[in-house]
Amino acid sequence: MEKLTIENYRELQPWIEAAGYEDCNANIVTMLMWQEPYPFYFEVYDHFALAYFKIKESGQIYWYMPFCEGSYRKEAIEAMLAYSREHGIPPRLSSVSRDWRDWLQDHYHGKILFHREWDGKDYxxxxxxxxxxxxxxxxxxxxxxxxxxxxxxxxxxxxxxxxxxxxxxxxxxxxxxxxxxxxxxxxxxxxxxxxxxxxxxxxxxxxxxxxxxxxxxxxxxxxxxxxxxxxxxxxxxxxxxxxxxxxxxxxxxxxxxxxxxxxxxEDDMGLPALAKAKHDMRPIRIPLKYTARFEDWEIRPPREEEQTALRTLWLQSFADETPETADFYFTHLYDPADCRIITTKDTLIAMCMIPRWQMSVGGHVQTIRFLEGVAVAEGFRGCGYLHLLMRHLDQEFAQESMMLQAYDWDLYVPFGYAITHVGKRTVLSVPPKAADAGELIPAQAEDCAQLYTAFMQRFDGWRIRDVHYYTDFWLPYQKVCGAQSVQYVKDGQVLGYASVTEEAKTVTISEIIYADASTLQEMLGLLAQEGKTLCVISDADAPIEGSHQDIPLLMMKHPPQMSEHRWISECI
Incomplete structure (x- = not known):
């Protein structure tokens, strides 16, 4: 490789122009301007030119995308890898464009990793x-x-x-x-x-x-x-x-x-004030850049010794999770057979859980995969690993219906998921007062299971729950989440139950099951507290007066045939 200088830059310039990259680092002027801290080295071949730069302070070396036409990409990358092996240079690239990222992922699937260059984007x-x-x-x-x-x-x-x-x-x-x-x-x-x-x-x-x-x-x-x-x-x-x-x-x-x-x-160098100034100028696009390194990875179920890394990624990825809720999940629900990870020999990149649910569809029991815990490690986000994971699931579970709940519902639309179940969130400024109300007592698993099954008969596409579900999961999980599980008793009859979370100014009901409309009003009257807003998440038909909005509850891919009157209640 020859060091780029003002005397020889014309040897490289035609290849840069032929590649036509809209990246400031692909500008010969930029290369020469920053040659003191980041000297460039290049070599011209018959069909392409290769170049790498060195970070003078650390001695680290990164290849740049080869300068070539599309038909010579494979030849250029193979030459780069051969040169790296021969001269002991790490096989990694910097300032990789989205187009090159996708091409490399397709042609070196399972052989290359990508990181986002958070400070390297052009405006x-x-x-x-x-x-x-x-x-x-x-x-x-x-x-x-x-x-x-x-x-x-x-x-x-x-x-x-x-x-x-x-x-x-x-x-x-x-x-x-x-x-x-x-x-x-x-x-x-x-x-x-x-x-x-x-x-x-x-x-x-x-x-x-x-x-x-x-x-x-x-x-x-x-x-x-x-x-x-x-x-x-x-x-x-x-x-x-x-x-x-x-x-x-x-x-x-x-x-x-x-x-x-x-x-x-050019980029903002990670400086907040400069980033704000560039954003304030209203860019029409901010192309992402990636660092790539050639390293083997695979998608597979996790091994026993990898559970600690899974818990760590779980906690880092979901804002509403706590060490207690994560411990509960991995103790009571986690099954490595129902988990898939993207990993190298020593780095966990992404994960997801895909347990089986039993659902009532058209009055019949049907098994459906529930996709949850989809997470990508921070350094790898925005690099296409979610897409790779979803594509793998499509292939491995091609014959099975899949469903999920999401923080960002739009994120899964490109993968073929559509919202199938909706409910509503209602805020009551003046909760109802029932003159002839019963009482709230701690919820019991058997009563909850009976109430739930009876209540869900009016809907389609709902999760089947039994006594063990409430004993082993629902009731203890509500407690771990800081919620109170109560059931409503009147004249010796159990008529409903609810999961209730109290905060300084709000009382939130995340699940409420009721025998009829009057029962619902009586329960809300008892659950309301003086000076606190009452927020209720319920089925869309629930007769609750207040300010409400429809909310998505479930997305499905390849959904079974269901009636339009469907609802699901899960505290995931």
């Missing part, structure tokens, strides 16, 4: 929008620009950046740095800016300058990334002058070649 903008500041989305930026014109309209001048400005640029840059001492990489950026100024014309760079009362207060350095996209490498302005950042970009774009329709303003 892409519509050039015309940033130039004209027209439209509702640009209102805030338009206000800043108008404020700038109002205060400095007769005092400022704009002109295109040229070598004659470089001394003033360096003077301004020193002042800007003194005002931003805490920014990561500030000294490395200065070295890069000096390099770009030394080779300004040779690299075909351009940019803009704004002076106020003859003093340089803002400048930019820009290059072409593709034949339709500009790359804003540097943009500095006196942050004490309102609207100046808006002005330097707008005025430069008014002079730029009209064939460039998009802007790449």
């Amino acid at each position: 892409i903008y519509d050039r015309r929008q940033q130039e004209t500041l027209s439209g509702k989305k640009m209102q805030k930026r338009r206000n800043h620009y108008n404020a700038f014109l109002k205060q400095y309209g007769d005092r400022y001048e704009f002109h295109r950046l040229s070598p004659a400005d470089f001394d003033d640029v360096l003077t301004f840059l020193k002042e800007w740095q003194d005002d931003h001492e805490d920014i990561f990489g500030i000294r490395e950026e200065e070295a890069g800016i000096r390099f770009l100024m030394d080779h300004f014309e040779e690299l075909g760079l351009e940019g803009g300058v704004i002076t106020i009362d003859g003093k340089l207060e803002a400048f930019s350095i820009v290059s072409a990334l593709t034949d339709h996209m500009l790359d804003i490498h540097v943009e500095k302005a006196n942050r004490n002058i309102r609207g100046l950042y808006v002005a330097i970009l707008k005025q430069y774009l008014e002079t730029a070649d009209p064939r460039y329709t998009l802007l790449n303003r």
Whole structure:
């Protein structure tokens, strides 16, 4: 591999142009600008060019996506892997695009892992929008620009950046740095800016300058990334002058070649203030980038020794889980035969549980898989592992109906799931008062099972529960979750039960089963507390007065034939 320099960059440039990546790291100018902390090395082959960069501080090496046409991707990756083996370079890539991620996943399935580069995303903008500041989305930026014109309209001048400005640029840059001492990489950026100024014309760079009362207060350095996209490498302005950042970009774009329709303003380096500023400019897209490493993984049931890792991932993934509820799940419900994980030899990437449920469908018992505990480890989220897991389940359980409850219902629509069961959430500001009410006592498993089975006969597609369900799961689980399980008794008869959670200002009923409408009103009257809002989750037909909204309760894939009158109640 040959180190990329100003003397040899033209050898690599045609391959970069042929690849056409809309990534700031695929810009020869970016590579050269940051060559001190991140030197690039490359080699040109017959059908492609390979390049990697080194993080000088740590010595770590990462390959970049090969520069080639699509038909030569496989050849290029194989050459990269061969070079890695021969020279002891880790077989890993950085700044991988979504398109390359999908291609690598398809062609090296089970052989490559992906991580999200959380700080590596580029911000892409519509050039015309940033130039004209027209439209509702640009209102805030338009206000800043108008404020700038109002205060400095007769005092400022704009002109295109040229070598004659470089001394003033360096003077301004020193002042800007003194005002931003805490920014990561500030000294490395200065070295890069000096390099770009030394080779300004040779690299075909351009940019803009704004002076106020003859003093340089803002400048930019820009290059072409593709034949339709500009790359804003540097943009500095006196942050004490309102609207100046808006002005330097707008005025430069008014002079730029009209064939460039998009802007790449590069990444935010993980800096919150910079990320906010880039978001406030209303990007039209923020392409994700990934790190990839060639390492074997598989989807399989977990082994006994992996249960601790499963519990950890479970707790990290579900906000409403506690160590107590997780312990209950893995003690009472977990079965490794009904679990699938994506894992390497030492890293748990994703997991899901797929226990069997017995359901009443059309009056008949039917076994259906319930998908729960779907979780992806944080470093691997957004990398396609949920898709891989769902695709695997489709293949392994192709003949079985699947169902799930979700935190994000829309997430599962692309996988063929649709909402089949709904209920309602009702908030009662003035709960009913029953003059002739019975009493609430601790719930008993046998009574709950009988009430539930009788109540569900009016619906279709419901989970079958027996006494063991209430004894072994429902009643102890409510307790672990901090809920109280009560049943309603009147004139010696058990007429209903409920799961109740009390908080400082709210009483929430997550499940309520009742013999009839009057029973429901009497139960609500007893469960209500003075000064607290009563929130009830129930079947959609429950006659409860208050502010209510329909809520999804269950999604299914390949659902069995069911009547339209269906409901399910589960505290998962």
